[in-house]
Amino acid sequence: MPDNKQSESLLQPEELSPAVELTAKVLAELDRVLLGRSALHHMVIVGILSQGHILLEGVPGVGKTALVKALGQLLSLDFNRVQFTPDLMPGDIVGTHILQQTPAGKREMSFQAGPVFTNILLADEINRASPKTQSALLEAMQERSVTLLGNTRSLPSPFFVLASQNPIELEGTYPLPEAQLDRFLFKLIVPHADVEVLDDIISTRRRGEPPAPTWSMSAEQLHQLFDVMDRIFLPKPVSRYISRLTASTHPNAPEATEEVKKYVTYAASPRAAIAMAEASRASALLAGRPTVGFEDVKVVAAAVLNHRVILNYQARFDSVDTFAVVDSLLTALDETDLNLPDDLEIHSA
Amino acid sequence: MNTDNKAIRKFRIKMAALLILKKTLAVVTVWGLLWGTIVIVLRAAIGMPRLILLGGGIGLILAIGCAVVLALRQIPTRTTLRASLDKYSGAGGLMMAAETVELGNWRKRLPSIHTPRLRWRGGGSWARFAGTVLFVCISFLIPQRFVEISKANPLDISEEVNQLADGIDVLEEEEIIELAEAETLEEKLAQLQAEASGEDPVKTWESLDHLADTLSQESADAAQDALSETERLTEAETLSEGLIHEGSEMDTALLAESMATLSGLVQEAAQENALLAAQLANLEDDANSLTLEQLKEISAALRFTKRDINDRLAKLYTANLIDLETLKASEKLGQCNSDGLAAFLDENANSMSVAQGIEGWCRGGINRGRGDAPMTWNDGTTEEGAKFKAEALPLSDIASLEDSELMGLSIGAPSVETSNLRPESGGLRGATAGGGSSFTQTVLPRHKGAVKRYFERP
Known part of the structure; x- marks a missing residue:
């Protein structure tokens, strides 16, 4: 946990400049992968540096999932995607205990970790799951841990939930409860792309698939950024x-x-x-x-x-x-x- | 001192100056309004001199002092000012951080400090201040008579005063009142006009009425004298006219008595009337030997004197000092026909003197009695039988046991008869003695159920 006390001395330019260069590089790479989303990328990186969860809201096809996937590749972090559906159960996210036979022939309950045990969790169309399932993320998002059958398991660090939701399809969806909304650092609106951006996508991307990042940030570099953030x-x-x-x-x-x-x-x-x-x-x-x-x-x-x-x-x-x-x-x-x-x-x- | 500290100090001084000016203007405006109001009130209420009221200006120093204190308390803290300079200089928090941490190499990269521009939209404040200054000036410069409320609004009695002054002039001119008395009355009138107050108009009107009554009384007395004089002059004139026209028909004795009577009347009138006396100054003092010319001269003088008296009364009437009735009475008293006077005097020579005769002649004749006969009061009506007289009534007679009549003696206890008789009609229908009610309602069989339910309800 970072110390709440303010630093007694400011970060000097020579200390700050590597971090600034790193973030600029991440932003540049994101802008290269996903066209015409500079402002959104800026806010997403702000959210990542703040170690907060981000809710992306936009109509289908505007690149929400692509953004999260690109981010996962760029940050060299574990990335899991969960497609939230109405029949998704909490155990499908946080994991469950299953009965297994040991090589010695003994049977015991072993924990099968869910997709939440990762660095970046893409909760795609999060409002399609039932409130019960949505609530499975409450502890994970706030405490960054999962408690199951009395055992509390910490999630990997860093841990981000990047969720997406569709604002126009209301049938068969469950609006996120206020308690869960409050756990998201940002709710970012993903707007439609303008003509120039669309033209660029069509002309430079075969079937619209974004190119793979040519560079990725290591977990160590990310933690260095977090350290700089504290100062x-x-x-x-x-x-x-x-x-x-x-x-x-x-x-x-x-x-x-x-x-x-x-x-x-x-x-x-x-x-x-x-x-x-x-x-x-x-x-x-x-x-x-x-x-x-x-x-x-x-x-x-x-x-x-x-x-x-x-x-x-x-x-x-x-x-x-x-x-x-x-x-x-x-x-x-x-x-x-x-x-x-x-x-x-x-x-x- | 660092550049940012210098800039903050400069900004702080600039803001303090503006706040002090603004607050001073506001407080002085309020003080000015208060001061001006107090000045007007004190000048109006007790007529306080302006020089003393100028001392209120000392309060301005106090007001400015208060304004400065209030303004200094309103000046933002140095931290806030530093934040403001950071914001307007686009320092991105570096200036704010410099207050608590060392900037190090960042100080070289600190952007140049731009002191923001302070603008006071003080048009309204200046206008109010100017208005207040004007108000204070007006409160001092306005003439005392416009603000004085201790003296009540003067009562306009000029018309009445002019009328009374005219009356006094007439009375003085006609020598009805003395010059000294006239001057005294005029002084009183002038004083009354000066002291006439709308606060107490009744007092003024009463004084005016009193003065008018005085003049009227003087005029009435003078008019009464004039009427009496006119009456006597008319009698003398009538007698002289009678002697002129019918003197030759009179016998010697009557003529001599008439001459003597005329002479007496004229002398008596001349003693009271200087004008008549002057006109008859050349007349010989021989009553029995008045010639025709002398009689004509006397008659003319009497007429002239009567006219003069009538003119005086007309002047009094014009000055509203006497009424029209008095003027008409004077004219009426001045008319008396001498035709047949000689025969009348001769006819009554044995029963009355010439003086009595001429008096009765001019007053309408002796048969109808004197017009001014006094009323006599005698044999007053008693109040007996007409006035209520309180009289105590005697006590009523109380029958004494001695006057009672013995009907018989009983040796047993007195018995009380109980009667079951009940009246069957009227207001006491159904009531029994000792039953506690004067009326009993009969309930028909078909209503019993309803009545019973009514009394059984909870």
């Missing part, structure tokens, strides 16, 4: 901004905007603030800085908050989504909390 400095005003931002998602908060007061039913949890801080660190690392700035928080805020803020029916009637609500907060809240009088404005010189 990214989070200044007090920025942590204060993250706290205010999270607290402002509550309709009764003093700094809540009109949109929040009108449309929000349930606000973001403390886990959201923690996730935002971690993701901001990763964003700063990708930007080549040893310190987190307000701009890093703004980059990750929407991805962190959009699945944690639950809107009411009025929001549906008014066609307001969580992105609009979060955007209103980012616009309204003064990052530095200067608390200047209303008629006193501050502008960049």
